[in-house]
Amino acid sequence: MDATGTPEADLRFTITIADTGETYACGPGQSLLDAMVALGRKGIPSGCHGGGCGVCKIKVANGTYETLTMSREHISAEEEAQGIVLACRTFPRSAIRLSVLGKMRKAVTQRRYGLV
Amino acid sequence: MGVMRIGHINLRVLDMAAALDHYQGVLGLIKTHEDDAGNVYLKGWDEWDKYSVMLTPSDRAGMNHIAYKVEADADLDVLKGRIQDYGVAVDDVPAGTLTACGRAIRFNMPSGHEMFLYAEKEFVGKSVGTTNPEPWPDGLKGIGAHWLDHALLMCELNPEAGINKVAETTDFLMKTMDFHLAEQVMVGPDGDIQAATWLFRTSTPHDIALVGGPKMGLHHCAFFLDEWNDVLKAADVMAKNKVKMDVTPQRHGITRGYTIYFFDPSGNRNETFAGLGYLAQPDMPPITWTEDNLWRGIFYHTGEEAGAFTSVYT
Numbered sequence: 077m078d079a080t081g082t083p084e085a086d087l088r089f090t091i092t093i094a095d096t097g098e099t100y101a102c103g104p105g106q107s108l109l110d111a112m113v114a115l116g117r118k119g120i121p122s123g124c125h126g127g128g129c130g131v132c133k134i135k136v137a138n139g140t141y142e143t144l145t146m147s148r149e150h151i152s153a154e155e156e157a158q159g160i161v162l163a164c165r166t167f168p169r170s171a172i173r174l175s176v177l178g179k180m181r182k183a184v185t186q187r188r189y190g191l192v
Numbered sequence: 193m194g195v196m197r198i199g200h201i202n203l204r205v206l207d208m209a210a211a212l213d214h215y216q217g218v219l220g221l222i223k224t225h226e227d228d229a230g231n232v233y234l235k236g237w238d239e240w241d242k243y244s245v246m247l248t249p250s251d252r253a254g255m256n257h258i259a260y261k262v263e264a265d266a267d268l269d270v271l272k273g274r275i276q277d278y279g280v281a282v283d284d285v286p287a288g289t290l291t292a293c294g295r296a297i298r299f300n301m302p303s304g305h306e307m308f309l310y311a312e313k314e315f316v317g318k319s320v321g322t323t324n325p326e327p328w329p330d331g332l333k334g335i336g337a338h339w340l341d342h343a344l345l346m347c348e349l350n351p352e353a354g355i356n357k358v359a360e361t362t363d364f365l366m367k368t369m370d371f372h373l374a375e376q377v378m379v380g381p382d383g384d385i386q387a388a389t390w391l392f393r394t395s396t397p398h399d400i401a402l403v404g405g406p407k408m409g410l411h412h413c414a415f416f417l418d419e420w421n422d423v424l425k426a427a428d429v430m431a432k433n434k435v436k437m438d439v440t441p442q443r444h445g446i447t448r449g450y451t452i453y454f455f456d457p458s459g460n461r462n463e464t465f466a467g468l469g470y471l472a473q474p475d476m477p478p479i480t481w482t483e484d485n486l487w488r489g490i491f492y493h494t495g496e497e498a499g500a501f502t503s504v505y506t
């Protein structure tokens with residue numbers, strides 16, 4: 077976000093996906109999902125990148141962050157209070173350790189009828 | 193008589209400012225109205241009615257309702273009767289309830305999606321006018337989409353539980369509103385489960401599409417572009433603006449359209465769709481895609497699922 081060459085522009089936090097041990101760097105102006113995808117990493121399911129579809133649901137085990145509006149269809153107020161967020165709407169303010177909750181529907185269901 | 197075309201779609205957005213940057217700045221729609229509740233109304237430059245997109249601020253993404261325009265006011269009474277006879281409850285909606293529209297009827301399709309039919313909407317006019325018009329107006333932003341073309345709705349499909357809202361809703365649209373079937377996907381061991389349909393009232397292959405999924409929702413709404421070069425240019429505009437693209441320019445086997453799938457800032461999927469496809473007529477024999485060719489039907493070049501077609505929607 078900050079392309080002015082101020083020290084903030086160089087700030088990068090280490091993000092750890094606990095499920096796989098994968099780590100990657102994410103700046104404060106990048107969402108956790110955008111940064112992962114930009115680096116070609118995998119682990120968090122990638123969908124709409126707009127907080128609407130819910131596939132990128134994660135739980136932050138430790139670390140601080142800020143979020144943009146997330147669809148209440150997928151993140152309840154109680155969940156939000158417990159650190160359950162959408163990775164595409166979450167911006168790190170420290171190093172973060174997270175686990176993946178969202179799953180692509182196709183990965184968990186056997187398709188018997190072409191589309192479902 | 194009867195349904196003419198898609199009239200508008202009411203989308204829920206999580207952040208109105210970001211949504212307007214997208215629908216105005218990237219898609220190139222034109223804002224025509226904002227109401228006291230914070231809803232914003234937009235149209236394409238080539239549309240003449242007041243709006244085809246209504247954005248509603250909300251805490252969740254997705255579609256509130258879809259509306260189709262009928263030719264004459266009296267059609268509303270005829271269609272109300274036919275829909276009630278089919279067994280679906282219909283509400284009368286007074287003029288002005290749908291912003292800038294005359295009286296309307298409201299019902300939920302068998303899939304659960306809310307639909308309105310109306311005969312009148314306030315006239316604004318195309319950006320190029322009606323007297324000796326230029327082929328396109330100056331000052332368009334971004335992609336400069338012509339009009340809202342169609343929507344694809346996800347309908348619950350669970351054959352093992354005996355649920356097929358695609359087939360039910362298709363039957364409903366055909367029997368009550370004289371939609372015609374252009375194309376269908378048939379799946380299952382005996383190829384007898386209707387898993388997706390493309391239906392029309394205009395002379396293009398689809399004004400609405402229905403696809404089976406785990407639960408009802410909005411798959412996408414599509415905006416019209418003239419041709420393939422416009423699709424490439426649209427993709428460039430999206431890349432410049434860092435719009436999340438789901439599927440880069442490609443051809444659909446089904447409808448033959450040229451497509452891009454991408455997301456608005458709230459995660460609602462949009463499409464830019466170019467080309468006529470083919471001339472659709474009521475007496476045209478419907479086209480059937482079999483399960484083993486399903487993905488060639490959807491993404492003709494790669495023949496496999498691209499992006500997150502069936503697992504990501506709002």
Ligand code: FES
Binds near residue numbers: 121129131163165
């Ligand atoms: S990718 Fe859709 S909500 Fe995050």
Ligand SMILES: [Fe+2]
Binds near residue numbers: 342463465
């Ligand atoms: Fe489409």
